Amino acid sequence: MQYSSGDGGLGGQVEEAAYSPALPRDVSSPCVSCDVRTQAVCAVLSDEELNGLASLTQTNTYEVGDTLFFEGDTAGACFIVQGGALKLYKLLPDGRRQITGFLFKGDFLGMTPVEEYGYTAEVLEPVKACSLPSEKMQALVETYPKLSNRLLNLASMELAVAQEQMLLLGRKTAQERIASFLLWLSRRAEDRGESANPVRVPMSRGDMGDYLGLTVETVSRSITKLKTSGVITLKEGNRIEITDLDMIEAIAAGDGA
């Protein structure tokens, strides 16, 4: 069974928000010069506002297998991913697992309408993330209406993705699920400015299965079938090349063979 390892919470290596004095003057706070500033939640905040924010946040790094938090934990903070990859999942008592999402650079997590986290967040590839205590976040939302608008927008987009995933889980065949997933991975990579076509696949077959409602074996067989029919090619370094885009799109849409 794959219960997560890791330090069980906020135990990454702490990297103080305070800055080295050797940096240029105009970079008055780490948030202002943050890598993901333009994509993340904070995109709507001005330089001055970000300066205030910096003192409330803490940037940590996490290793593969670490968890930012567990399903059921009291929600203490929310996070912005600055780099790396995470998987979010829910478990059934007997260990069956459903991954509800994969997160990358710029993504936001940890907001919950209730007091407890609704899923576990586990590191897939070494993560750098900044965290903000829930109360501070709450206060910020009250202070800056545009932040709440931004979060509403993000939540709405997440919801649309979740509904698309319901369609996939409820009604698509194994083949269609894999095709949809590879296309999604490719588009997300493109959004991040990474290679869309030979697309890097940072998760295991098991993780793919737990995301798509399939077993490892079915994932493997479906991928083999796509490979055999010339739709994709497996490249070294866990990368997959889409060799017939029209075909894989047709399959993903449920219009395939």
Place this chain on the structure above:
Amino acid sequence: MQYSSGDGGLGGQVEEAAYSPALPRDVSSPCVSCDVRTQAVCAVLSDEELNGLASLTQTNTYEVGDTLFFEGDTAGACFIVQGGALKLYKLLPDGRRQITGFLFKGDFLGMTPVEEYGYTAEVLEPVKACSLPSEKMQALVETYPKLSNRLLNLASMELAVAQEQMLLLGRKTAQERIASFLLWLSRRAEDRGESANPVRVPMSRGDMGDYLGLTVETVSRSITKLKTSGVITLKEGNRIEITDLDMIEAIAAGDGA
């Protein structure tokens, strides 16, 4: 195939927001005295704010099979359900259907982060709903920060429900799905102040299947099995009585037999 009938859009019977002059003075606007005012989005608005709102909204009624809008339509308005029941669904090109949610009194729908609706909204039981043009909604959100907070909260709750549904669709057995669904229906009925235990089931077996990722036959067989094992009893009027709450909860949680 069950493509929806109906008038294809905003064609319900219009009931003007203007009020009959015979009503008490203090009820200055229909929104202030609205049935669902305390549950719906508008719960966060004051009387004065609601007065302004009333002139922007229109209340319509819709018959069974009508659609408020179709997946892919340009989003023109959002809606608050004042009574009745709706199903929201997405279709694959070959007609496979996934219901993403059932909506009841007090629920809100029609907000989208993109220009098009992401699902079709079809009437299950005669609906009374008020609608608000998308631009007006957008303007309201900008004007009243608390409204955007409220919407964020609603979206977060919806998202949590969607993630729970992913777990159900990806990892639960037919039996577990039915048990989970009946419990959910029962709890929602309770929230609305209706009978939670003999719970009314307003949707067909087919709709249940399209929500739970099952076929009609599997839904029917699973219900029969729950009935046979004494967990539920089918009552007249499409109602189901939960006769062994502990058991159905255990099954729903994946901890059953």
Place this chain on the structure above:
DNA sequence: CGGAAGATTGAAATTACTCAAAAGGTGTGG
């Protein structure tokens, strides 16, 4: 180089699906 984890492939088992028919309900019109 060796060992462990992940991925693939094969064969058998199972769950849910498909096709088909009967039973139960509901509403309409005679």
Place this chain on the structure above:
DNA sequence: CCACACCTTTTGAGTAATTTCAATCTTCCG
């Protein structure tokens, strides 16, 4: 009020997709 037609639900039998169990192969690290 009954009869008929239509639609939904249930039940049955066979099928198919995916899972399960098992073995082999590959990759990645130490």
